[in-house]
Amino acid sequence: MTTEKVVVTAPNGLHARPVGEIVRIAKSFPDSAVTITSGEKTVKATSMLSILSLGLKKGTEVEIRAEGGDEAGAVNAIVNLIQSVTE
């Protein structure tokens, strides 16, 4: 299992477009079960509706967790994406 914490830096939090990107990345790692945890809630990274329901605002710390084939690659790709969102 690979986990990594990342802080949302996008000024307006994570909205539909970047979240759609996360879902696409998570689905491109079909051998890994990828989740996102914010506070007490953990959701599947393949569910756009669930991620949006976390209401991730700027400054929120989230944990990305993956288990399975190429779990490190999956976590890395999602962390990079979250850090690169500037809109």
Added chain:
Amino acid sequence: MIIKSVASTSGYGSGKAFRLCRGDAAGTHVMSIDEAFKAERERLSVLSVENDIFAAHLEILDDPMLSDAIEEHLAGGENPLEAVASACDDIVSMFSSIDDEYLRARVDDVKDVCRNIESRLAGNFSGSLDIPEGSVVVADEIFPSDTSRMDLSKVSAFVTRKGSVTSHVCIIATSRGIPVALGVDIDMIADGDNLIVNGNAGEVAVNPTEDELSKLAERRIVNESESEIIQEPVEYQGHIVNVYGNAGCVEDVAKAMAAGADGIGRFRTEVVFMRSEEFPTEEEQFEIYRDAALLCGDKPLTIRTMDIGGDKKMPYLSTEPEDNPFLGVRGVRLCLANPGLFKIQLRAILRAGSYGNVRILVPMVTTSAEIDRVRVLIEECKGELSAEGKEFDNSIPVGAMVETPASVFAGRAIAEKVEFFSIGTNDLTQYIMAADRGNSGVSILYNPKDIAVKNAVEVIVANAHEAGIKAGICGEAASDPEFAEFLLEAGIDSLSLSDPRMIPVTKRLIRR
């Protein structure tokens, strides 16, 4: 028996009741949840090629949130039908409580998707609804996927328990002249009942008796003779009150003018902008505005400048996401924040002005300084057009949309700087009452007939008349005969109506 509706769109329709029912046959199901999902996935995959609504539905269907919620309820001992309904309720209530525009907008999509799964489980789903000619479709609520499965030419009216006049079905139905009665107790209607829907009166007659039939027929004849077109302007107590049409495209202008409108009181330009990914060029805009101006002849064509913002976003405008879009950069604020794009529009309007009687209407004005800034830009455009040797209207009138509380209270200062006022009742009501017009939880407060809004209208009209300018109204409320009476008493100078069929009716009301 006659049932009253809570709200309705205008027109008449009659025929046999055709009930759209959801899968409510307790516990009986003909296919498994997996089979139902598979079948829906196939149907939506085909539909989503042509229609984005169904692409969104497909995403929801395949989102693990829905399947996980259903599994949770199945594990809790519910049968498949109950589990889908409960999962739907869970998601809808969660989305409604989250401050995210995208999720809130998905509520109807989630309901639509779940309802189709339920119908499949219960075995009463059909890909195309085989509606007999001349049916009145009766349902709890009508979703986009329902209308896509119907041959609307066979529908003579819709009767629903839920929904609002701004909902999808009403927009589709109104564009085809089909009346919709909303907020009706549909338990009183059985499949096959003879129904007559009078959208103008907000009544649904169920299996009317001979007596009721003749009364309805009489009323209808009266109503039909009322739709005779009056071309000339009408007076109310010796004072001319112009009846204009609202328009969103050139076709709307043609319809309004054919119905005897005295001009166009509000030509919305968002539609022009939303058509393409790119900001429309000056030439593209000019051609649209010119064609609209030509259709109006010497009657005024009032072009409202871009009122994007709020909930509408354009790909070419890099607007920051806002926590409160309705209190954010919208209307004239957006125009002034993007002077380059705004000037393209102003140049197109000024040029169209040489083909007719064109007026500029500035949306969402809050201070008189905004009008000053708009005028500076207009003068810049005129200077450029002169230098380029292009024809334009050098004395184009500029008006302000009065729809913020500030423009009510600072109305005198604003009135000194413009040639006319136009009251936007939809936003004025929302801002005066502090009630989101799309939020059904506060729909009781969102009432243009509330005394607070009426008082504001009186102040606005007085502000305009003291400054020697005219005040008109555009907004749905102007079509309401009761509200129109109040407006006439308040001294309104024009009413601008969205439904062309209401133009002759309103002219007759004013003359009376």
